[in-house]
Amino acid sequence: xxxxxxxxxxxxxxxxxxxxxxxxxxxxxxxxxxxxxxxxxxxxxxxxxxxxxxxxxxxxxxxxxxxxxxxxxxxxxxxxxxxxxxxxxxxxxxxxxxxxxxxxxxxxxxxxxxxxxxxxxxxxxxxxxxxxxxxxxxxxxxxxxxxxxxxxxxxxxxxxxxxxxxxxxxxxxxxxxxxxxxxxxxxxxxxxxxxxxxxxxxxxxxxxxxxxxxxxxxxxxxxxxxxxxxxxxxxxxxxxxxxxxxxxxxxxxxxxxxxxxxxxxxxxxxxxx
DNA sequence: ACTTCAACCTGTGGGC
DNA sequence: TGCCCACAGGTTGAAG
Ligand SMILES: [Zn+2]
Numbered sequence: 001x002x003x004x005x006x007x008x009x010x011x012x013x014x015x016x017x018x019x020x021x022x023x024x025x026x027x028x029x030x031x032x033x034x035x036x037x038x039x040x041x042x043x044x045x046x047x048x049x050x051x052x053x054x055x056x057x058x059x060x061x062x063x064x065x066x067x068x069x070x071x072x073x074x075x076x077x078x079x080x081x082x083x084x085x086x087x088x089x090x091x092x093x094x095x096x097x098x099x100x101x102x103x104x105x106x107x108x109x110x111x112x113x114x115x116x117x118x119x120x121x122x123x124x125x126x127x128x129x130x131x132x133x134x135x136x137x138x139x140x141x142x143x144x145x146x147x148x149x150x151x152x153x154x155x156x157x158x159x160x161x162x163x164x165x166x167x168x169x170x171x172x173x174x175x176x177x178x179x180x181x182x183x184x185x186x187x188x189x190x191x192x193x194x195x196x197x198x199x200x201x202x203x204x205x206x207x208x209x210x211x212x213x214x215x216x217x218x219x220x221x222x223x224x225x226x227x228x229x230x231x232x233x234x235x236x237x238x239x240x241x242x243x244x245x246x247x248x249x250x251x252x253x254x255x256x257x258x259x260x261x262x263x264x265x266x267x268x269x270x271x272x273x
Numbered sequence: 274a275c276t277t278c279a280a281c282c283t284g285t286g287g288g289c
Numbered sequence: 290t291g292c293c294c295a296c297a298g299g300t301t302g303a304a305g
Contacts, residue, residue, distance in 0.1 A: 002298060002299095003298055003299095006298070054298090054299075054300095069299080069300085070298090070299090071281095071298090071299050071300075072282090072297065072298060072299055072300095073282090073283080073284090073297080073298085073299095086283085086284095102282095103282080103283055103284065104281085104282045104283055104284075104297085105281080105282050105283075106281065106282065106299065106300080107299090145275085145276095146275095146276090147275090147276070151276090154299090156299090156300080163298050163299070164297090164298060164299085165298055166298085209298090210298070211298095212297080212298065213285095213297085214284085214285070214296095214297060214298090216297080216298075217298065234298090235297095254276095254277080254278085255277085255278065255279090256299095257296075257297080
């Protein structure tokens with residue numbers, strides 16, 4: 001479910017609502033998703049809520065942190081009306097509760113000290129909104145791989161935070177075939193792609209993230225994001241491309257649904273292999 | 274060192 | 290209704 005814009009939307013909300021609150025209890029209904037001893041953080045206060053890649057980092061007053069990954073179906077809801085059968089963890093504060101729902105049970109919350117946190121986060125590539133995410137960096141990374149460009153966009157060690165929605169949307173915006181071997185991108189295409197990535201991520205944040213067809217993504221106040229209303233290509237197979245009216249196709253690339261306009265994002269005019 | 278792909282879970286929706 | 294298949298915002302580790 002949540003990619004950079006969704007996690008960032010959640011981060012901003014939580015950084016307002018749980019700041020300086022004290023953890024008084026933790027209810028764990030799915031042990032493997034909260035493998036540590038909750039006693040370690042009962043009594044601690046929230047100092048900040050940060051994000052790295054698709055991870056949320058909650059900094060606590062006792063030199064410990066909570067590292068949270070929502071994977072495909074995780075939700076963090078602030079004082080929801082009810083718990084449900086997907087509720088896996090509840091963090092109880094002196095005032096209010098933060099509820100972790102997760103239909104598919106892939107997500108997790110870990111308690112880490114500061115060294116362990118650094119260790120966990122050092123593998124990620126540059127944040128798209130940092131200066132490290134430069135044309136020069138992309139050229140360096142792209143020329144080393146023959147994998148399809150979309151696969152590289154999803155590789156968190158190369159670029160942090162892009163997931164399947166925003167990879168599809170960025171390639172549509174840049175009019176580049178998802179299957180194109182990444183080392184075959186021209187400098188112009190790399191510039192166009194970088195710009196497209198920044199654009200779709202900014203739009204995603206502006207619209208509070210995307211709640212796609214299955215509505216698994218919710219903001220902490222239990223409302224939907226609205227970026228799905230602005231999708232160019234994601235899950236639009238069978239519909240007409242807005243630019244050229246060609247029917248949008250769906251293929252499987254690296255096990256992920258991949259959507260593209262065969263005319264605007266074509267590769268057939270060229271030979272790569 | 275690189276790339277691919279099953280595995281981790283629990284659904285929903287469509288075709289027959 | 291029921292069964293079977295495809296599909297779902299992610300990551301990992303094993304195998305080639
Ligand atoms: Zn088109």
